[in-house]
Amino acid sequence: MLCLLAPRLSAGVLKLDFINNGGASTSGWTTVSGTFLGDTMVNVPNVGGSGYNFTFAHVATYDNGNALQPLTRSGFYNFGRLANDHSFTLSGLTEGQTVALYATAAWDGNGAGGWVVYGDNAPNGVQAQTVGSPGTAPTIENFTFIGTATADATGTVTGSLHGRDGVGTNSEGQVGAFLFVPTQTITASAGANGSITPAGPVGVTAGTNQQFTITAASGHHVQDVLVDGVSVGAVGTYTFTDVQANHTIAASFAANTTLFTINASAGANGSISPSGAVAANLGVNIPFTITPDAGYEIADVKVDGVSVGVLGTYTFTNVTANHSIAATFSLNSYYVEATAGPGGSVSPGGSSSVPHGESLDITITPDEGYYVAEILVDGVAIPPTDFYTFIEVTSDHTIEVTFDNRTRLYLDFTVTGGPIANGWTPVYANYVADTPLASVADIGGLGYGFSFSHVGSYDNNQSWEPLTRSGFYTFGNNNNPHVFTLSGLNAGQTVHLYACATWDGNAAGGYLVYGSTGPDGVKAVTNGSPGTQPVLANMTLIGSATSDSGGNVSGSLHGRSGVGSAIEGQVGAFVFIVEPGGTTPVNGFANWASSPPNNLTGSDALPAADPDHDGISNLLEFALNGNPVSGSSAGLSSSALATVAGSPGVATFTIAVRNGAVFSPDGNRMRSSLVDGMTYMVEASTDILDWSLIQVSEVTGADAAAIHSGLPAPQTGWTYKTFRSAGTSAANAKTFMRVKVQ
Missing domain, CATH: 2.60.40 (Immunoglobulin-like)
Incomplete structure (x- = not known):
């Protein structure tokens, strides 16, 4: 069968790759195709354009489809075993020319090669084996040396393939590739x-x-x-x-008739070869090689006192006179390209020439109101600094500095005790367990706070990937809200959010809803490899949001396949960039405390104070529509056994809450969203010791309206919310319910 010929290799080494008809061949090898699991008579004339011809009798081929094993993936085997002759020939040689043969084993489940009889290994042969893993760039070291044969009078060498158990055995034998190495002739005369x-x-x-x-x-x-x-x-x-x-x-x-002299010399820090007084006969050619020492370069080459430029070699041809050649050398110089973005400068800036082995100091100066945001040295991020030194320079370099006048908050989500990226604030969560509210206060000492509800955390221990190594995920998926809040802003302040994906085996990030993203959100992905010094370029721009009147921005994390998906979503880190501006945020508590009719001042106006000495703090009075200056007003709350969803005797607890408080489950408890700088949490117990075992849920609709109808109306700014415990009074002899305000 005639195979498809690869491009011409060379007239030297012949590389034959045995494959199934139509199979993929190894790059740079000549394909020898055969019938899949059927008898083949191979005839390949002019192998690879070399002038050699190859034949192989009664062989079959197959292919296991593994593209990473190009030589051992497929191959020939002795079809019919002892029933057929399995000889091969290489012809087109010259009489007496020797050819060495190397072979690999083909793969049939255990990679056992057949025995090959060839040249000086007859009659017992050598078993073809594969040494190491040839991969996609095989070398002769991956082959078994079979033997050497001498071409006969017709210019032909021959061999044969036998079973894996030896010559004369009725077992299948396989070869994946042949490599013929013929001798070449160099005719030398004087x-x-x-x-x-x-x-x-x-x-x-x-x-x-x-x-x-x-x-x-x-x-x-x-x-x-x-x-x-x-x-x-x-x-x-x-x-x-x-x-x-x-x-x-x-x-x-x-x-020797006329003898001339070429005086060859080299200055310091380099050499010329040959050197000194070099004898040259009439009409000869004399080459010279000029070599600088390490760290130096050729400065000039002069021939007979005239510069011929910077040359590594020079040849005097057809010498007919005396000559001279002199080389000089200079210290290598390299270039450091320093650039600065708006908001600052670097000195020296632009392109600076640095002699080999010397150092260069770069001073980084932000403009007033700006700071160093990021520094890239040769494209790799380093921690922000105001001074950087290129030490013992031996190559060209770049340094790029960007400045910013905006506050940047760097949050790295991790397991408690896990490694933290340099310059990042850790936000810890429970390891593979629900964290009802993961939080950090006073981020970077700048007064900002951050919280994230119902997240779990983990760590894959890749310390060189600080942002993608570990992170938060949507614990409980759709069963819990996964809301995050940044607080401590001005009112009306714009905040941009960047995020990266964390690693759970496939580095799939979650979808984030934040500000301008709209209801469909944006998926957090990691661009490139953050390494140990991540930059914004490694992160995804999620969106921009404007803080509310209390100085808060919020968002939420969702599954990796989209908002509303039940599959887990993950984030490894957040970067918030806070634009200047905004106004003083509204402090609902402070306004309530200092304004009429309360008019509290000094220490009496603090959230924990109790100026009317009724045992209820100002914060609770503010939360529950109480009066901080009246000992008889402890806030609006009521408990009762009521009919809920048709079931009588249900323990209920009603409280007045600030408008805008939205409650959602937090385990068995009910927790509110952030409202006027605080949250409510309602919980139940049967023994006032453990407040986590009894489930609490919100009562809504007609049942809630019926309960509220008998209560005094709250003031403007408050509304009633009613909650129930699980079961009825018949099922629980004792039920206690309470509200906590934080």
């Missing part, structure tokens, strides 16, 4: 009055090197050396490297 060593036809194994030495007889000199008919000058040695074809080398000599 004219009168000199010699070349080695001389005559010299056999060289394909891919190896061969050196020749040319020696003139006494009173003579090398006149010229021709390699494949082309002059390489009057050289004393010549090396053929990576021999892949036949070559010729011929040396000629001439009597």
Whole structure:
């Protein structure tokens, strides 16, 4: 069967990759195709354009489809086993030319290769094995050396494939690839009055090197050396490297008649070869090589006192007079490109030349009101600083500095005790467990607060990935709200949010709803590799939000497949960028305390104070529509056994709450959203010791309206909310309910 020929390889090493018809071949190898699980008579003329021909009798092929094993993935096996002859030939050689053969095993579930009889290994053969993992760039080290054969009078070498258990066994044998390494011939000759060593036809194994030495007889000199008919000058040695074809080398000599001198010199920090007073016979070519020391470069080359430029080599051709060549060297110089964005400067800026091994100091100066936001050195982020030194410079460098006049808040979500990215504020959560409210106060000492409800955390221990290594996820998925809040802002202040995905095996981020994102949100993903010094470029811009009158912005985390999805969503870190501006936020409590009719001042106006000495703090009075200056007003609350959803005797608890308080489950408790700077939490107990076992839920609709109808109307700014415990009085002999305000 005729295979598809790959592009010409070379006339030296022949690379044959045995594959199934239509299968993928290894790059740079000639494909030899066969019938899948069927008898094939291979005939490949002019292998890879080399002039050699290859045949293989009674073989079948297969392919296990593993593209990462190009040579062992597929191959030939001895179809019919002992019933057929499985011989191969390589022809087109010259009589007496030797060829070495290497082979790999093909894969049939255990990778056992067949025994190959070839040349000097007859009659017992050598088993083809695969050494190491050839991958997609196999080398001769991955092959088994089979043997060496000598071409007969027709220019042919032969071999045969046998079973994996040995020659003459009725077992299947496989080969994945052959690598034939024929010898090449270099014909070396020398004219009168000199010699070349080695001389005559010299056999060289394909891919190896061969050196020749040319020696003139006494009173003579090398006149010229021709390699494949082309002059390489009057050289004393010549090396053929990576021999892949036949070559010729011929040396000629001439009597010493007129002798000239070339004076070769090199300045400090470099060399010239040959050097000193170099003798040159009439008409010869004399090459010179100029080499600078490490850290230096060629400054100039002068021939007979005239500059010929910066050259690494120079050849005097057809010498007919005395000459001189002199090389000078200078210290290498490199360039440091320093750039600064708006809001600051770097000094020195632009492109600075730095001599090899010396250092360069870069001073970074923000403008008034700005700070250093990010520094990239050769494209890699480093911690912000006002001074950076390139030490012992040996290559070109860049430094890019950006400045900002906006506050940046860096939050890294992690497990308690886990490593933290440099310069980031940790936000801790329970490990693989619900954290009702993860929070951090006074972020970076700037007065901002952050909270995140119903999240769990974990850590995959990749300390070099501080942001994507660990993070928060939507604990309980759709069963819990996953709301986050940044507080401590001015009212009407714009805040931008960036986020990255955390790692749970596939680095899938969650969808975030925040400000301008709209109801569908934006998915948090990680761009590139943050490493240990992440920058905004590694994070996703989620959106922009404007703080409310109390100086808060909020958002929510959802599943990785979209808002409303039940699948888990994760974030590894947040960066909030706070724009200047806004107005003083409304402080609902402070206004309530200081305004008529309360008119509290000094320590009496503090949230924990109790100026009317009724045992109820100002904060509770503010939360529950109480009067802080009347000992008889402790806030509006009421408990009763009521009918709820048709069931009588249900324990209920009604409280007046600030308008805008929205309640949602927090385990068995009910917790409100942030309203006027505080939250409510309602809980129940049977023994006033454990307040987490009895489930509390909100009563709404007609049942709530009926309960509220008998209560005094709250003042403007408050509204009633009613809650119930699980079960009825018949099921619970004792039920206690309470509200906590934080």
